[in-house]
Amino acid sequence: MKRVVITGAGTVNALGRDVPATLEAMREGRCGISELEFRDVERLSIRIGGQVKGYEPEAAFNRQQLALYDRFTQFALIAAREAIAQSGLSFHGDLADCSGVVLGTSGGGLTTQDENYRSVYEEGKNRVHPFVVPKLMNNAAASHVSMEMNLRGPTFTVATACASSNHAMGLAFQMVRSGSCSVMITGGSESMLCFGGVKAWEGLRVMSKDACRPFSANRNGMVQGEGAGVYVFEEYEHARARGAEILAEVVGFAMTSDASDIVMPSKQGAARAITGALRDGKLAREEVGYINAHGTGTAANDKTECAAVADAMGPQADRLMISSTKAMHGHCIGGTGAVELLACIMALREGVIAPTIGYEEPDPECALDVVPNEAREADVSAVLSNAFAFGGLNAVLALRKV
Amino acid sequence: MSVKDRVIAIIAEQAVLEPSDVTMDSTLEDLGIDSLGLVESIFAIEEAFDISVPFNANEPEQSDFDISSVATIVAGIEKLIAEQAK
Numbered sequence: 477m478k479r480v481v482i483t484g485a486g487t488v489n490a491l492g493r494d495v496p497a498t499l500e501a502m503r504e505g506r507c508g509i510s511e512l513e514f515r516d517v518e519r520l521s522i523r524i525g526g527q528v529k530g531y532e533p534e535a536a537f538n539r540q541q542l543a544l545y546d547r548f549t550q551f552a553l554i555a556a557r558e559a560i561a562q563s564g565l566s567f568h569g570d571l572a573d574c575s576g577v578v579l580g581t582s583g584g585g586l587t588t589q590d591e592n593y594r595s596v597y598e599e600g601k602n603r604v605h606p607f608v609v610p611k612l613m614n615n616a617a618a619s620h621v622s623m624e625m626n627l628r629g630p631t632f633t634v635a636t637a638c639a640s641s642n643h644a645m646g647l648a649f650q651m652v653r654s655g656s657c658s659v660m661i662t663g664g665s666e667s668m669l670c671f672g673g674v675k676a677w678e679g680l681r682v683m684s685k686d687a688c689r690p691f692s693a694n695r696n697g698m699v700q701g702e703g704a705g706v707y708v709f710e711e712y713e714h715a716r717a718r719g720a721e722i723l724a725e726v727v728g729f730a731m732t733s734d735a736s737d738i739v740m741p742s743k744q745g746a747a748r749a750i751t752g753a754l755r756d757g758k759l760a761r762e763e764v765g766y767i768n769a770h771g772t773g774t775a776a777n778d779k780t781e782c783a784a785v786a787d788a789m790g791p792q793a794d795r796l797m798i799s800s801t802k803a804m805h806g807h808c809i810g811g812t813g814a815v816e817l818l819a820c821i822m823a824l825r826e827g828v829i830a831p832t833i834g835y836e837e838p839d840p841e842c843a844l845d846v847v848p849n850e851a852r853e854a855d856v857s858a859v860l861s862n863a864f865a866f867g868g869l870n871a872v873l874a875l876r877k878v
Numbered sequence: 879m880s881v882k883d884r885v886i887a888i889i890a891e892q893a894v895l896e897p898s899d900v901t902m903d904s905t906l907e908d909l910g911i912d913s914l915g916l917v918e919s920i921f922a923i924e925e926a927f928d929i930s931v932p933f934n935a936n937e938p939e940q941s942d943f944d945i946s947s948v949a950t951i952v953a954g955i956e957k958l959i960a961e962q963a964k
Contacts (some may be wrong), residue, residue, distance in 0.1 A: 521930075681917050681935045697936045739914060775936040776913075 479712035480652045482723040485559025488551050489703030489805045489815050490526035499822050502830040503851045508805050516671040522683045525669050526806025544856045546585035551704035552617035552665035563708040567626045567635025574657050576629035578648045580640025580664030582810030585612030591673040614747020617665050639865035640664050640810035646729035648709045658711050663814035665704035682774050690771035690800035690832050691778050691846040693839035698772040701806020705814025724824045728757020734868030734878045741864050746784035749870035757874035761792040765856030766823045768816045770864045779841040799847040804836040813863040820859045824877040829856050882952045888922045904948040948950045
């Protein structure tokens with residue numbers, strides 16, 4: 477089995493247009509959630525989100541590209557460019573043939589669907605732009621990253637709702653670890669902040685109208701975000717041979733299914749995924765100093781997640797830190813685990829634990845060290861990243877300092 | 879059909895029961911309606927009466943809309959209909 481390391485990271489999200497800006501915001505505990513701005517927002521009862529504002533796609537893409545790139549594809553490409561530039565890799569010949577792309581997304585080109593349904597149903601038009609299908613398809617982002625970077629190996633999209641990008645990164649990890657690929661570009665991207673996207677979530681009545689307050693007793697729901705996180709997962713010897721800077725090592729991954737309820741999470745399913753990731757990474761519970769929580773700020777997730785962590789981690793649950801960065805960047809759905817992996821890398825590399833902001837009242841059902849409101853300095857050698865999706869699908873990654 | 883009868887019909891359908899099996903002091907739990915069933919019932923009620931029910935599944939106890947029994951739900955809806963009548 478090969479070792480797998482991360483040699484590049486990229487992002488765009490409500491906290492920042494790149495990794496340095498995002499990490500700075502996380503260190504400062506800044507909130508990127510604000511009033512949503514898009515057409516028909518006044519017909520929504522939920523009007524806040526972690527929206528990427530002041531974004532000018534024309535600065536990154538030309539007109540022909542924009543005709544083909546939904547916002548989620550644009551985000552994926554911006555993040556992939558940053559990650560691959562940091563890695564210093566360029567893909568030709570054999571390396572191109574054994575390198576690929578696995579990205580997570582839940583809604584894919586939802587904005588494109590929203591705009592075009594509006595055009596044919598509401599406005600009664602009978603003609604749509606010829607590129608609607610290639611623009612909205614869920615694999616568009618992965619394909620465009622493959623095309624732009626000449627990645628000719630396995631390339632596909634994973635859709636497991638809120639766990640999509642953790643599943644994607646876990647598969648990329650397994651492909652490099654098994655030796656079937658030298659480099660995988662992986663992570664996730666999401667852009668659901670449009671009228672139809674938010675209206676659908678509103679229906680479920682789990683959204684907060686004012687703030688995302690994970691683990692706080694007065695939490696009242698989730699807040700949606702958008703953005704992308706993309707990484708370069710590279711075989712360790714390959715990275716070392718070329719003198720690449722290594723951000724962290726990916727050591728373990730596990731996925732489980734609750735097999736119980738389409739929306740209510742299960743403690744057992746989550747705990748099995750956490751335990752599985754430790755086993756896969758040959759990590760002792762005592763080695764884990766930080767967990768980046770799924771931490772959505774809903775009543776159901778946060779208490780179930782804390783109970784699962786307590787079960788899986790035993791006495792270490794009371795010693796480790798666990799925080800949810802969703803209170804800062806919002807829940808980026810199929811891209812969220814990828815954006816949140818930045819907090820894991822920051823913990824390992826910089827010894828800074830991103831806080832859970834918006835924390836106001838302790839909840840006895842979430843009685844763990846949730847790093848309330850302010851970032852903390854701590855030396856941690858191994859971390860976990862949790863993602864627990866609707867559909868009962870759980871994916872946990874384990875990372876270690878190199 | 880009265881508000882009460884219409885609400886009972888909606889709840890009975892959700893619970894897969896006959897309306898006669900739903901009494902005013904039944905709780906949703908008694909009727910086997912889970913959180914997803916509750917959200918679906920509220921949606922059906924909003925559609926039936928053309929009202930908007932202030933209900934957040936994260937804090938059911940803090941909402942103005944009391945779901946502790948069929949009677950409180952009916953009373954809450956009657957109040958909302960009166961308030962939201964144009």
